Amino acid sequence: MAIGAAASNDGLTGAQRRDVALLAIFRGISFLGDGLALVALYLRVAPEGHAWAVAALGIAAMAPVALLAPLAGHVVDRVRAKPLLVTLGLVEALVSVGLGYWHALATTIVLVVVLNVSISFSMPGYSALLPAIVGDEHINHAMGTLQAVQGLAYVAGPMLGGLLVGWTGQSVPLYVDAVSFALGTIGTALLSADRRPTPHAEGADRRMTAGLRHVFTDTVLAPVVLDFFVFLLALGMVNVAEVFFVIKTLHGTPLDYGALGAAFSVGTIAGSLVARRLSQDLYAMTRLLLGNVVAAGLSVTAVSYVATVTQIYPLMLVAGVTVGVINVIAMSLMTLRTAEALRGRTFAAVNAVTQSAQVGAYLLGGLALSAYTPRAVYRFGGAAATVAAVVFGLIALRGAARTRDAAALQG
Structure with a gap:
Protein backbone atom coordinates (compact mmCIF):
# COMPACT_ATOMS: atom_id res chain seq x y z
CA MET A 1 0.00 0.00 0.00
CA ALA A 2 1.28 3.46 -0.85
CA ILE A 3 2.28 5.68 2.05
CA GLY A 4 -0.31 8.35 1.08
CA ALA A 5 -3.07 5.76 1.28
CA ALA A 6 -1.95 4.07 4.48
CA ALA A 7 -4.59 3.83 7.16
CA SER A 8 -3.96 5.84 10.34
CA ASN A 9 -4.86 4.82 13.89
CA ASP A 10 -8.21 6.62 13.53
CA GLY A 11 -9.09 4.40 10.56
CA LEU A 12 -8.68 7.16 7.95
CA THR A 13 -6.22 6.95 5.09
CA GLY A 14 -3.57 9.63 4.65
CA ALA A 15 -5.56 11.20 1.82
CA GLN A 16 -8.73 11.25 3.90
CA ARG A 17 -6.98 12.86 6.87
CA ARG A 18 -5.47 15.50 4.57
CA ASP A 19 -8.88 16.33 3.08
CA VAL A 20 -10.56 16.53 6.49
CA ALA A 21 -7.77 18.82 7.72
CA LEU A 22 -8.10 21.04 4.63
CA LEU A 23 -11.87 21.22 4.98
CA ALA A 24 -11.71 21.93 8.72
CA ILE A 25 -9.05 24.64 8.43
CA PHE A 26 -10.43 26.50 5.44
CA ARG A 27 -14.09 26.17 6.44
CA GLY A 28 -13.06 27.34 9.91
CA ILE A 29 -11.42 30.41 8.36
CA SER A 30 -14.59 31.04 6.37
CA PHE A 31 -16.75 30.82 9.52
CA LEU A 32 -14.33 33.18 11.27
CA GLY A 33 -14.80 35.66 8.43
CA ASP A 34 -18.58 35.29 8.73
CA GLY A 35 -18.35 36.20 12.42
CA LEU A 36 -16.38 39.34 11.58
CA ALA A 37 -18.87 40.31 8.88
CA LEU A 38 -21.95 39.70 11.03
CA VAL A 39 -20.76 42.09 13.73
CA ALA A 40 -19.86 44.75 11.15
CA LEU A 41 -23.24 44.48 9.42
CA TYR A 42 -25.30 44.69 12.60
CA LEU A 43 -23.25 47.69 13.75
CA ARG A 44 -23.91 49.25 10.35
CA VAL A 45 -27.69 48.96 10.45
CA ALA A 46 -28.17 49.62 14.20
CA PRO A 47 -27.51 53.41 13.93
CA GLU A 48 -30.43 53.62 11.49
CA GLY A 49 -32.49 53.75 14.68
CA HIS A 50 -35.17 51.33 13.52
CA ALA A 51 -35.68 47.83 14.91
CA TRP A 52 -37.05 46.85 11.51
CA ALA A 53 -33.62 47.43 9.94
CA VAL A 54 -31.99 44.90 12.28
CA ALA A 55 -34.91 42.50 11.74
CA ALA A 56 -34.65 42.90 7.96
CA LEU A 57 -30.97 42.02 8.09
CA GLY A 58 -31.72 38.87 10.07
CA ILE A 59 -34.52 37.84 7.71
CA ALA A 60 -32.30 38.52 4.68
CA ALA A 61 -29.72 36.14 6.14
CA MET A 62 -32.13 33.33 7.06
CA ALA A 63 -34.97 33.38 4.53
CA PRO A 64 -33.03 32.27 1.41
CA VAL A 65 -31.75 29.13 3.15
CA ALA A 66 -35.29 28.12 4.11
CA LEU A 67 -37.07 29.13 0.90
CA LEU A 68 -34.53 27.75 -1.56
CA ALA A 69 -33.98 24.41 0.18
CA PRO A 70 -35.74 22.21 -2.44
CA LEU A 71 -33.89 23.84 -5.36
CA ALA A 72 -30.55 23.93 -3.54
CA GLY A 73 -30.71 20.27 -2.59
CA HIS A 74 -31.81 19.34 -6.12
CA VAL A 75 -28.77 21.08 -7.62
CA VAL A 76 -26.36 19.60 -5.05
CA ASP A 77 -27.64 16.10 -5.89
CA ARG A 78 -27.09 16.63 -9.63
CA VAL A 79 -23.77 18.48 -9.90
CA ARG A 80 -20.19 17.55 -8.98
CA ALA A 81 -19.41 19.04 -5.58
CA LYS A 82 -16.00 20.68 -6.09
CA PRO A 83 -16.78 22.77 -9.19
CA LEU A 84 -20.10 23.86 -7.65
CA LEU A 85 -18.58 24.81 -4.29
CA VAL A 86 -15.60 26.62 -5.86
CA THR A 87 -17.97 28.69 -8.02
CA LEU A 88 -20.20 29.50 -5.04
CA GLY A 89 -17.19 30.48 -2.95
CA LEU A 90 -16.05 32.96 -5.58
CA VAL A 91 -19.56 34.45 -5.76
CA GLU A 92 -19.62 34.81 -1.97
CA ALA A 93 -16.21 36.50 -1.98
CA LEU A 94 -17.34 39.02 -4.62
CA VAL A 95 -20.58 39.80 -2.76
CA SER A 96 -18.59 40.36 0.45
CA VAL A 97 -16.41 42.88 -1.39
CA GLY A 98 -19.60 44.63 -2.48
CA LEU A 99 -20.85 44.70 1.12
CA GLY A 100 -17.61 46.35 2.17
CA TYR A 101 -17.79 48.94 -0.59
CA TRP A 102 -21.50 49.91 -0.60
CA HIS A 103 -22.97 50.94 2.77
CA ALA A 104 -26.52 52.08 1.94
CA LEU A 105 -29.13 50.17 3.93
CA ALA A 106 -31.17 48.98 0.93
CA THR A 107 -28.01 47.87 -0.91
CA THR A 108 -26.77 46.08 2.20
CA ILE A 109 -30.02 44.11 2.56
CA VAL A 110 -30.05 43.15 -1.13
CA LEU A 111 -26.42 41.99 -1.05
CA VAL A 112 -27.03 39.98 2.14
CA VAL A 113 -29.91 38.23 0.34
CA VAL A 114 -27.65 37.46 -2.65
CA LEU A 115 -24.91 36.19 -0.33
CA ASN A 116 -27.28 33.85 1.46
CA VAL A 117 -28.81 32.60 -1.78
CA SER A 118 -25.33 31.31 -2.57
CA ILE A 119 -24.86 29.97 0.97
CA SER A 120 -28.17 28.09 0.70
CA PHE A 121 -26.47 25.95 -1.97
CA SER A 122 -23.02 25.69 -0.39
CA MET A 123 -24.25 24.54 3.05
CA PRO A 124 -25.84 21.26 1.85
CA GLY A 125 -23.03 20.93 -0.68
CA TYR A 126 -20.35 20.76 2.00
CA SER A 127 -22.51 18.55 4.24
CA ALA A 128 -22.96 16.03 1.42
CA LEU A 129 -19.28 16.22 0.46
CA LEU A 130 -17.92 15.17 3.88
CA PRO A 131 -19.18 11.54 3.80
CA ALA A 132 -17.84 11.28 0.24
CA ILE A 133 -14.42 12.10 1.70
CA VAL A 134 -14.33 9.84 4.76
CA GLY A 135 -17.02 7.22 4.13
CA ASP A 136 -20.01 6.56 6.36
CA GLU A 137 -17.98 4.56 8.87
CA HIS A 138 -15.91 7.59 9.95
CA ILE A 139 -18.55 10.31 9.81
CA ASN A 140 -18.64 10.94 13.59
CA HIS A 141 -14.89 11.51 13.70
CA ALA A 142 -14.85 13.87 10.73
CA MET A 143 -18.02 15.73 11.77
CA GLY A 144 -16.68 16.23 15.28
CA THR A 145 -13.44 17.69 13.93
CA LEU A 146 -15.25 20.16 11.68
CA GLN A 147 -17.74 21.18 14.37
CA ALA A 148 -14.93 21.79 16.88
CA VAL A 149 -13.01 24.03 14.48
CA GLN A 150 -16.16 25.90 13.53
CA GLY A 151 -16.98 26.35 17.22
CA LEU A 152 -13.59 27.95 17.75
CA ALA A 153 -14.32 30.29 14.84
CA TYR A 154 -17.69 31.20 16.39
CA VAL A 155 -15.89 32.21 19.60
CA ALA A 156 -13.20 34.30 17.93
CA GLY A 157 -15.20 35.81 15.04
CA PRO A 158 -17.54 38.21 16.86
CA MET A 159 -14.80 39.30 19.26
CA LEU A 160 -12.34 40.07 16.46
CA GLY A 161 -15.16 41.66 14.46
CA GLY A 162 -15.86 44.14 17.24
CA LEU A 163 -12.16 44.99 17.53
CA LEU A 164 -11.77 45.42 13.75
CA VAL A 165 -14.80 47.69 13.47
CA GLY A 166 -13.44 49.79 16.33
CA TRP A 167 -9.98 50.05 14.78
CA THR A 168 -10.71 50.26 11.06
CA GLY A 169 -14.40 50.95 10.48
CA GLN A 170 -17.10 48.75 8.94
CA SER A 171 -15.54 47.91 5.57
CA VAL A 172 -12.37 46.04 6.54
CA PRO A 173 -14.14 43.13 8.33
CA LEU A 174 -16.18 42.52 5.17
CA TYR A 175 -13.07 42.57 3.00
CA VAL A 176 -11.53 40.06 5.42
CA ASP A 177 -14.67 37.94 5.04
CA ALA A 178 -14.19 38.08 1.24
CA VAL A 179 -10.63 36.81 1.69
CA SER A 180 -11.91 34.01 3.95
CA PHE A 181 -14.36 32.92 1.24
CA ALA A 182 -11.53 32.98 -1.31
CA LEU A 183 -9.34 30.87 0.97
CA GLY A 184 -12.21 28.44 1.47
CA THR A 185 -12.47 28.16 -2.30
CA ILE A 186 -8.75 27.36 -2.54
CA GLY A 187 -9.07 24.73 0.17
CA THR A 188 -12.00 23.11 -1.64
CA ALA A 189 -10.10 23.05 -4.94
CA LEU A 190 -7.17 21.31 -3.20
CA LEU A 191 -9.31 18.41 -1.95
CA SER A 192 -8.37 15.07 -3.49
CA ALA A 193 -11.89 13.65 -3.07
CA ASP A 194 -15.04 14.82 -4.80
CA ARG A 195 -18.72 13.95 -4.76
CA ARG A 196 -20.05 12.88 -8.15
CA PRO A 197 -23.83 12.41 -7.99
CA THR A 198 -25.57 10.03 -10.38
CA PRO A 199 -29.06 11.59 -10.65
CA HIS A 200 -30.07 9.38 -13.56
CA ALA A 201 -29.25 6.11 -11.80
CA GLU A 202 -31.99 3.51 -11.93
CA GLY A 203 -34.45 3.90 -9.05
CA ALA A 204 -33.18 7.35 -8.06
CA ASP A 205 -35.82 9.72 -6.71
CA ARG A 206 -35.48 12.90 -8.78
CA ARG A 207 -38.14 15.02 -7.06
CA MET A 208 -36.99 18.32 -5.54
CA THR A 209 -38.98 17.59 -2.40
Whole structure:
Protein backbone atom coordinates (compact mmCIF):
# COMPACT_ATOMS: atom_id res chain seq x y z
CA MET A 1 0.00 0.00 0.00
CA ALA A 2 1.28 3.46 -0.85
CA ILE A 3 2.28 5.68 2.05
CA GLY A 4 -0.31 8.35 1.08
CA ALA A 5 -3.07 5.76 1.28
CA ALA A 6 -1.95 4.07 4.48
CA ALA A 7 -4.59 3.83 7.16
CA SER A 8 -3.96 5.84 10.34
CA ASN A 9 -4.86 4.82 13.89
CA ASP A 10 -8.21 6.62 13.53
CA GLY A 11 -9.09 4.40 10.56
CA LEU A 12 -8.68 7.16 7.95
CA THR A 13 -6.22 6.95 5.09
CA GLY A 14 -3.57 9.63 4.65
CA ALA A 15 -5.56 11.20 1.82
CA GLN A 16 -8.73 11.25 3.90
CA ARG A 17 -6.98 12.86 6.87
CA ARG A 18 -5.47 15.50 4.57
CA ASP A 19 -8.88 16.33 3.08
CA VAL A 20 -10.56 16.53 6.49
CA ALA A 21 -7.77 18.82 7.72
CA LEU A 22 -8.10 21.04 4.63
CA LEU A 23 -11.87 21.22 4.98
CA ALA A 24 -11.71 21.93 8.72
CA ILE A 25 -9.05 24.64 8.43
CA PHE A 26 -10.43 26.50 5.44
CA ARG A 27 -14.09 26.17 6.44
CA GLY A 28 -13.06 27.34 9.91
CA ILE A 29 -11.42 30.41 8.36
CA SER A 30 -14.59 31.04 6.37
CA PHE A 31 -16.75 30.82 9.52
CA LEU A 32 -14.33 33.18 11.27
CA GLY A 33 -14.80 35.66 8.43
CA ASP A 34 -18.58 35.29 8.73
CA GLY A 35 -18.35 36.20 12.42
CA LEU A 36 -16.38 39.34 11.58
CA ALA A 37 -18.87 40.31 8.88
CA LEU A 38 -21.95 39.70 11.03
CA VAL A 39 -20.76 42.09 13.73
CA ALA A 40 -19.86 44.75 11.15
CA LEU A 41 -23.24 44.48 9.42
CA TYR A 42 -25.30 44.69 12.60
CA LEU A 43 -23.25 47.69 13.75
CA ARG A 44 -23.91 49.25 10.35
CA VAL A 45 -27.69 48.96 10.45
CA ALA A 46 -28.17 49.62 14.20
CA PRO A 47 -27.51 53.41 13.93
CA GLU A 48 -30.43 53.62 11.49
CA GLY A 49 -32.49 53.75 14.68
CA HIS A 50 -35.17 51.33 13.52
CA ALA A 51 -35.68 47.83 14.91
CA TRP A 52 -37.05 46.85 11.51
CA ALA A 53 -33.62 47.43 9.94
CA VAL A 54 -31.99 44.90 12.28
CA ALA A 55 -34.91 42.50 11.74
CA ALA A 56 -34.65 42.90 7.96
CA LEU A 57 -30.97 42.02 8.09
CA GLY A 58 -31.72 38.87 10.07
CA ILE A 59 -34.52 37.84 7.71
CA ALA A 60 -32.30 38.52 4.68
CA ALA A 61 -29.72 36.14 6.14
CA MET A 62 -32.13 33.33 7.06
CA ALA A 63 -34.97 33.38 4.53
CA PRO A 64 -33.03 32.27 1.41
CA VAL A 65 -31.75 29.13 3.15
CA ALA A 66 -35.29 28.12 4.11
CA LEU A 67 -37.07 29.13 0.90
CA LEU A 68 -34.53 27.75 -1.56
CA ALA A 69 -33.98 24.41 0.18
CA PRO A 70 -35.74 22.21 -2.44
CA LEU A 71 -33.89 23.84 -5.36
CA ALA A 72 -30.55 23.93 -3.54
CA GLY A 73 -30.71 20.27 -2.59
CA HIS A 74 -31.81 19.34 -6.12
CA VAL A 75 -28.77 21.08 -7.62
CA VAL A 76 -26.36 19.60 -5.05
CA ASP A 77 -27.64 16.10 -5.89
CA ARG A 78 -27.09 16.63 -9.63
CA VAL A 79 -23.77 18.48 -9.90
CA ARG A 80 -20.19 17.55 -8.98
CA ALA A 81 -19.41 19.04 -5.58
CA LYS A 82 -16.00 20.68 -6.09
CA PRO A 83 -16.78 22.77 -9.19
CA LEU A 84 -20.10 23.86 -7.65
CA LEU A 85 -18.58 24.81 -4.29
CA VAL A 86 -15.60 26.62 -5.86
CA THR A 87 -17.97 28.69 -8.02
CA LEU A 88 -20.20 29.50 -5.04
CA GLY A 89 -17.19 30.48 -2.95
CA LEU A 90 -16.05 32.96 -5.58
CA VAL A 91 -19.56 34.45 -5.76
CA GLU A 92 -19.62 34.81 -1.97
CA ALA A 93 -16.21 36.50 -1.98
CA LEU A 94 -17.34 39.02 -4.62
CA VAL A 95 -20.58 39.80 -2.76
CA SER A 96 -18.59 40.36 0.45
CA VAL A 97 -16.41 42.88 -1.39
CA GLY A 98 -19.60 44.63 -2.48
CA LEU A 99 -20.85 44.70 1.12
CA GLY A 100 -17.61 46.35 2.17
CA TYR A 101 -17.79 48.94 -0.59
CA TRP A 102 -21.50 49.91 -0.60
CA HIS A 103 -22.97 50.94 2.77
CA ALA A 104 -26.52 52.08 1.94
CA LEU A 105 -29.13 50.17 3.93
CA ALA A 106 -31.17 48.98 0.93
CA THR A 107 -28.01 47.87 -0.91
CA THR A 108 -26.77 46.08 2.20
CA ILE A 109 -30.02 44.11 2.56
CA VAL A 110 -30.05 43.15 -1.13
CA LEU A 111 -26.42 41.99 -1.05
CA VAL A 112 -27.03 39.98 2.14
CA VAL A 113 -29.91 38.23 0.34
CA VAL A 114 -27.65 37.46 -2.65
CA LEU A 115 -24.91 36.19 -0.33
CA ASN A 116 -27.28 33.85 1.46
CA VAL A 117 -28.81 32.60 -1.78
CA SER A 118 -25.33 31.31 -2.57
CA ILE A 119 -24.86 29.97 0.97
CA SER A 120 -28.17 28.09 0.70
CA PHE A 121 -26.47 25.95 -1.97
CA SER A 122 -23.02 25.69 -0.39
CA MET A 123 -24.25 24.54 3.05
CA PRO A 124 -25.84 21.26 1.85
CA GLY A 125 -23.03 20.93 -0.68
CA TYR A 126 -20.35 20.76 2.00
CA SER A 127 -22.51 18.55 4.24
CA ALA A 128 -22.96 16.03 1.42
CA LEU A 129 -19.28 16.22 0.46
CA LEU A 130 -17.92 15.17 3.88
CA PRO A 131 -19.18 11.54 3.80
CA ALA A 132 -17.84 11.28 0.24
CA ILE A 133 -14.42 12.10 1.70
CA VAL A 134 -14.33 9.84 4.76
CA GLY A 135 -17.02 7.22 4.13
CA ASP A 136 -20.01 6.56 6.36
CA GLU A 137 -17.98 4.56 8.87
CA HIS A 138 -15.91 7.59 9.95
CA ILE A 139 -18.55 10.31 9.81
CA ASN A 140 -18.64 10.94 13.59
CA HIS A 141 -14.89 11.51 13.70
CA ALA A 142 -14.85 13.87 10.73
CA MET A 143 -18.02 15.73 11.77
CA GLY A 144 -16.68 16.23 15.28
CA THR A 145 -13.44 17.69 13.93
CA LEU A 146 -15.25 20.16 11.68
CA GLN A 147 -17.74 21.18 14.37
CA ALA A 148 -14.93 21.79 16.88
CA VAL A 149 -13.01 24.03 14.48
CA GLN A 150 -16.16 25.90 13.53
CA GLY A 151 -16.98 26.35 17.22
CA LEU A 152 -13.59 27.95 17.75
CA ALA A 153 -14.32 30.29 14.84
CA TYR A 154 -17.69 31.20 16.39
CA VAL A 155 -15.89 32.21 19.60
CA ALA A 156 -13.20 34.30 17.93
CA GLY A 157 -15.20 35.81 15.04
CA PRO A 158 -17.54 38.21 16.86
CA MET A 159 -14.80 39.30 19.26
CA LEU A 160 -12.34 40.07 16.46
CA GLY A 161 -15.16 41.66 14.46
CA GLY A 162 -15.86 44.14 17.24
CA LEU A 163 -12.16 44.99 17.53
CA LEU A 164 -11.77 45.42 13.75
CA VAL A 165 -14.80 47.69 13.47
CA GLY A 166 -13.44 49.79 16.33
CA TRP A 167 -9.98 50.05 14.78
CA THR A 168 -10.71 50.26 11.06
CA GLY A 169 -14.40 50.95 10.48
CA GLN A 170 -17.10 48.75 8.94
CA SER A 171 -15.54 47.91 5.57
CA VAL A 172 -12.37 46.04 6.54
CA PRO A 173 -14.14 43.13 8.33
CA LEU A 174 -16.18 42.52 5.17
CA TYR A 175 -13.07 42.57 3.00
CA VAL A 176 -11.53 40.06 5.42
CA ASP A 177 -14.67 37.94 5.04
CA ALA A 178 -14.19 38.08 1.24
CA VAL A 179 -10.63 36.81 1.69
CA SER A 180 -11.91 34.01 3.95
CA PHE A 181 -14.36 32.92 1.24
CA ALA A 182 -11.53 32.98 -1.31
CA LEU A 183 -9.34 30.87 0.97
CA GLY A 184 -12.21 28.44 1.47
CA THR A 185 -12.47 28.16 -2.30
CA ILE A 186 -8.75 27.36 -2.54
CA GLY A 187 -9.07 24.73 0.17
CA THR A 188 -12.00 23.11 -1.64
CA ALA A 189 -10.10 23.05 -4.94
CA LEU A 190 -7.17 21.31 -3.20
CA LEU A 191 -9.31 18.41 -1.95
CA SER A 192 -8.37 15.07 -3.49
CA ALA A 193 -11.89 13.65 -3.07
CA ASP A 194 -15.04 14.82 -4.80
CA ARG A 195 -18.72 13.95 -4.76
CA ARG A 196 -20.05 12.88 -8.15
CA PRO A 197 -23.83 12.41 -7.99
CA THR A 198 -25.57 10.03 -10.38
CA PRO A 199 -29.06 11.59 -10.65
CA HIS A 200 -30.07 9.38 -13.56
CA ALA A 201 -29.25 6.11 -11.80
CA GLU A 202 -31.99 3.51 -11.93
CA GLY A 203 -34.45 3.90 -9.05
CA ALA A 204 -33.18 7.35 -8.06
CA ASP A 205 -35.82 9.72 -6.71
CA ARG A 206 -35.48 12.90 -8.78
CA ARG A 207 -38.14 15.02 -7.06
CA MET A 208 -36.99 18.32 -5.54
CA THR A 209 -38.98 17.59 -2.40
CA ALA A 210 -37.55 14.10 -1.94
CA GLY A 211 -35.28 15.24 0.89
CA LEU A 212 -38.13 16.77 2.85
CA ARG A 213 -40.26 13.68 2.27
CA HIS A 214 -37.43 11.46 3.46
CA VAL A 215 -36.82 13.49 6.62
CA PHE A 216 -40.47 13.36 7.68
CA THR A 217 -41.18 9.74 6.74
CA ASP A 218 -38.08 8.07 8.18
CA THR A 219 -39.01 6.40 11.48
CA VAL A 220 -35.89 7.74 13.24
CA LEU A 221 -35.25 11.07 11.50
CA ALA A 222 -38.83 12.38 11.69
CA PRO A 223 -39.07 12.44 15.52
CA VAL A 224 -35.43 13.55 15.82
CA VAL A 225 -35.97 16.51 13.47
CA LEU A 226 -39.21 17.49 15.23
CA ASP A 227 -37.42 17.33 18.57
CA PHE A 228 -34.53 19.37 17.13
CA PHE A 229 -37.02 21.98 15.89
CA VAL A 230 -38.54 22.40 19.36
CA PHE A 231 -35.07 22.42 20.92
CA LEU A 232 -33.89 25.22 18.60
CA LEU A 233 -37.07 27.19 19.29
CA ALA A 234 -36.48 26.89 23.04
CA LEU A 235 -32.76 27.68 22.80
CA GLY A 236 -33.44 30.65 20.55
CA MET A 237 -36.03 32.07 22.96
CA VAL A 238 -33.48 31.76 25.77
CA ASN A 239 -30.86 33.52 23.64
CA VAL A 240 -33.24 36.46 23.19
CA ALA A 241 -33.85 36.60 26.95
CA GLU A 242 -30.22 36.09 27.97
CA VAL A 243 -28.98 39.65 27.69
CA PHE A 244 -31.94 40.94 29.75
CA PHE A 245 -31.52 38.18 32.33
CA VAL A 246 -27.79 38.85 32.80
CA ILE A 247 -27.85 42.67 32.68
CA LYS A 248 -31.20 43.58 34.22
CA THR A 249 -32.26 40.65 36.41
CA LEU A 250 -28.83 39.68 37.80
CA HIS A 251 -27.22 43.14 37.43
CA GLY A 252 -24.28 41.76 35.48
CA THR A 253 -21.99 43.64 33.12
CA PRO A 254 -21.51 43.44 29.34
CA LEU A 255 -18.29 41.56 30.13
CA ASP A 256 -20.31 38.97 32.06
CA TYR A 257 -22.65 38.58 29.09
CA GLY A 258 -19.76 38.04 26.68
CA ALA A 259 -17.96 35.67 29.05
CA LEU A 260 -21.05 33.49 29.42
CA GLY A 261 -21.29 33.20 25.65
CA ALA A 262 -17.60 32.22 25.57
CA ALA A 263 -18.19 29.55 28.24
CA PHE A 264 -21.03 28.07 26.19
CA SER A 265 -18.87 28.08 23.04
CA VAL A 266 -15.96 26.41 24.83
CA GLY A 267 -18.40 23.74 25.93
CA THR A 268 -19.59 23.15 22.36
CA ILE A 269 -15.98 22.70 21.21
CA ALA A 270 -15.35 20.15 23.97
CA GLY A 271 -18.61 18.35 23.16
CA SER A 272 -17.72 18.15 19.47
CA LEU A 273 -14.35 16.61 20.29
CA VAL A 274 -15.95 14.08 22.64
CA ALA A 275 -18.50 13.13 19.97
CA ARG A 276 -15.72 12.17 17.54
CA ARG A 277 -15.16 8.97 19.50
CA LEU A 278 -18.77 7.95 20.07
CA SER A 279 -20.29 4.77 18.67
CA GLN A 280 -22.06 4.95 15.31
CA ASP A 281 -24.57 2.29 16.30
CA LEU A 282 -27.99 3.67 15.35
CA TYR A 283 -29.74 2.94 18.65
CA ALA A 284 -26.80 4.20 20.73
CA MET A 285 -26.56 7.41 18.70
CA THR A 286 -30.29 8.09 18.99
CA ARG A 287 -30.22 7.50 22.73
CA LEU A 288 -27.17 9.75 23.22
CA LEU A 289 -28.65 12.50 21.08
CA LEU A 290 -31.91 12.63 22.99
CA GLY A 291 -30.20 12.20 26.36
CA ASN A 292 -28.06 15.24 25.62
CA VAL A 293 -31.14 17.27 24.61
CA VAL A 294 -32.66 16.41 28.00
CA ALA A 295 -29.42 17.43 29.75
CA ALA A 296 -29.34 20.71 27.81
CA GLY A 297 -32.97 21.42 28.71
CA LEU A 298 -32.34 20.74 32.39
CA SER A 299 -29.26 22.98 32.35
CA VAL A 300 -31.27 25.85 30.86
CA THR A 301 -34.04 25.30 33.41
CA ALA A 302 -31.46 25.33 36.23
CA VAL A 303 -30.19 28.73 35.03
CA SER A 304 -33.60 30.21 35.84
CA TYR A 305 -33.01 29.48 39.56
CA VAL A 306 -29.58 31.11 39.98
CA ALA A 307 -29.07 34.16 42.17
CA THR A 308 -25.77 35.42 40.69
CA VAL A 309 -24.04 35.50 37.31
CA THR A 310 -21.19 33.37 38.66
CA GLN A 311 -23.56 30.46 39.22
CA ILE A 312 -24.45 30.39 35.51
CA TYR A 313 -20.94 29.54 34.26
CA PRO A 314 -20.88 25.80 35.04
CA LEU A 315 -24.43 25.45 33.70
CA MET A 316 -23.52 27.20 30.45
CA LEU A 317 -20.45 25.00 30.11
CA VAL A 318 -22.56 21.86 30.57
CA ALA A 319 -25.17 23.16 28.12
CA GLY A 320 -22.40 23.88 25.60
CA VAL A 321 -20.95 20.37 25.89
CA THR A 322 -24.37 18.83 25.31
CA VAL A 323 -25.04 21.06 22.29
CA GLY A 324 -21.64 20.13 20.83
CA VAL A 325 -22.51 16.43 21.09
CA ILE A 326 -26.01 17.08 19.73
CA ASN A 327 -24.70 18.89 16.64
CA VAL A 328 -22.30 16.09 15.72
CA ILE A 329 -24.66 13.19 16.34
CA ALA A 330 -27.59 14.88 14.59
CA MET A 331 -25.55 15.47 11.42
CA SER A 332 -24.16 11.94 11.56
CA LEU A 333 -27.64 10.47 11.94
CA MET A 334 -28.85 12.46 8.93
CA THR A 335 -25.94 11.08 6.92
CA LEU A 336 -26.26 7.45 7.96
CA ARG A 337 -30.05 7.34 7.53
CA THR A 338 -29.97 8.86 4.04
CA ALA A 339 -28.98 7.26 0.73
CA GLU A 340 -26.00 8.97 -0.90
CA ALA A 341 -28.02 10.15 -3.91
CA LEU A 342 -30.46 11.96 -1.61
CA ARG A 343 -28.07 13.67 0.80
CA GLY A 344 -27.99 17.10 -0.82
CA ARG A 345 -31.78 17.43 -0.68
CA THR A 346 -31.93 15.98 2.85
CA PHE A 347 -29.33 18.38 4.26
CA ALA A 348 -31.01 21.29 2.48
CA ALA A 349 -34.35 20.29 4.02
CA VAL A 350 -32.82 20.08 7.50
CA ASN A 351 -31.19 23.50 6.99
CA ALA A 352 -34.62 24.90 6.12
CA VAL A 353 -36.09 23.44 9.30
CA THR A 354 -33.31 24.87 11.48
CA GLN A 355 -33.50 28.32 9.89
CA SER A 356 -37.29 28.36 10.31
CA ALA A 357 -36.85 27.43 13.97
CA GLN A 358 -34.42 30.30 14.49
CA VAL A 359 -36.78 32.81 12.89
CA GLY A 360 -39.62 31.47 15.02
CA ALA A 361 -37.44 31.66 18.12
CA TYR A 362 -36.78 35.37 17.64
CA LEU A 363 -40.50 36.05 17.23
CA LEU A 364 -41.53 33.89 20.20
CA GLY A 365 -38.71 35.24 22.34
CA GLY A 366 -39.79 38.82 21.71
CA LEU A 367 -43.42 38.00 22.42
CA ALA A 368 -42.59 36.04 25.57
CA LEU A 369 -40.44 38.85 26.96
CA SER A 370 -43.25 41.34 26.41
CA ALA A 371 -45.43 39.32 28.78
CA TYR A 372 -43.07 37.42 31.11
CA THR A 373 -39.79 37.93 32.95
CA PRO A 374 -36.48 36.63 31.51
CA ARG A 375 -36.35 34.10 34.35
CA ALA A 376 -39.75 32.72 33.29
CA VAL A 377 -38.60 32.48 29.66
CA TYR A 378 -35.58 30.41 30.74
CA ARG A 379 -37.84 28.15 32.78
CA PHE A 380 -40.31 27.66 29.93
CA GLY A 381 -37.59 27.14 27.31
CA GLY A 382 -35.77 24.53 29.37
CA ALA A 383 -38.98 22.68 30.21
CA ALA A 384 -40.12 22.67 26.56
CA ALA A 385 -36.79 21.23 25.37
CA THR A 386 -36.85 18.54 28.06
CA VAL A 387 -40.46 17.47 27.50
CA ALA A 388 -40.03 17.39 23.70
CA ALA A 389 -36.92 15.21 24.05
CA VAL A 390 -38.80 12.70 26.19
CA VAL A 391 -41.88 12.58 23.92
CA PHE A 392 -40.13 12.47 20.56
CA GLY A 393 -37.25 10.49 22.04
CA LEU A 394 -39.43 7.51 22.84
CA ILE A 395 -40.75 7.51 19.26
CA ALA A 396 -37.24 7.79 17.78
CA LEU A 397 -35.87 5.03 20.01
CA ARG A 398 -38.74 2.75 18.98
CA GLY A 399 -37.89 3.40 15.32
CA ALA A 400 -34.19 2.74 15.95
CA ALA A 401 -35.00 -0.49 17.79
CA ARG A 402 -37.17 -1.69 14.91
CA THR A 403 -34.39 -0.95 12.44
CA ARG A 404 -31.90 -2.83 14.62
CA ASP A 405 -34.21 -5.82 14.99
CA ALA A 406 -34.91 -5.91 11.25
CA ALA A 407 -31.17 -5.83 10.51
CA ALA A 408 -30.60 -8.66 13.01
CA LEU A 409 -33.25 -10.81 11.33
CA GLN A 410 -31.73 -10.22 7.91
CA GLY A 411 -28.27 -10.96 9.26
